[in-house]
Amino acid sequence: MNLNLQQGLPVLEKSLAFFRPHHLELRKRTIRIILSIALCSGICWIFSEQLAKACAGPLLNASPLVHRLVYTSLPEAFITYLKVALLGGIVLSMPMTIYQLWAFISPGLKESEKKITILITLQSTLLFAAGTLFAFFVVLPMLLHYFMSYASEGLQPLPKLGEYFSFVARMVLTCGIAFEIPFLMVMADRTALFSMASFQKARLSMSGVVLFLAFLLTAGDFMATALLALPLYGLFEAGIFACRVFNRKKKPAAH
Secondary structure: OHHHHHHHHHHHHHHHHHHHHHHHHHHHHHHHHHHHHHHHHHHHHHOHHHHHHHHHHHHHHHOOOOOOOEOOOOOHHHHHHHHHHHHHHHHHOHHHHHHHHHHHHHHHOOHHHHOOHHHHHHHHHHHHHHHHHHHHHHHHHHHHHHHHOOOEOOEOOOOEHHHHHHHHHHHHHHHHHHOOHHHHHHHHHHOOOOOHHHHHHOHHHHHHHHHHHHHHHOOOOHHHHHHHHHHHHHHHHHHHHHHHHHHHHHHHHHO
16 A cells, blocks of 8 residues: 555656646736736726716616616715726736737747647637627617516615626627637637637537527517527627638648
């Protein structure tokens, strides 16, 4: 028993020595991401009141019966402003987050592939920004008009401050991350986690998943489901196309 344990210790030490550099690198990248989010959130805290008013705009425009938001506990307004600042910090720090994630993966890539880091970071940032803008200016107003359609003179809506901003944060971040689908698919293909062929085989099942998620996010409104599902599935197809482009670039280098 002790002999087997002694024989196994060198193997364990070698395994830990192999993974230690990756662990340290991941920790360094994670600390940078957290610091960038904290810094951007601090900046957004200065403008938290203006950001909160901007986020409340779609709700106030959704129904003439909604004139203001209410809060029913003393710390609710303070905590909500913190959420707004954190959401703004996550959005603003997304370029740094994407860059750190790609920098963690890039040591396993070829030198020619490392040179496109800035391009990948820019494209991914634009995709995330497009997702947040699509959520805030298209999906959110449409959903709020649908939800507020139940309001009437005899049914007065009194939306709570904290719950509304949590809803906005979930919607914005969900769409922002969803628009990163092509970038994530390329990363999965480049790291051999998944292949382009596996994505192509999953077309049918992915269309069902997209429809189901869109149906849940839009609270069962069929028009809103179609409006959200089409661009989401289009992003999946764009990811397959991006994987194909990268594979074509890789083949000449292999000869």
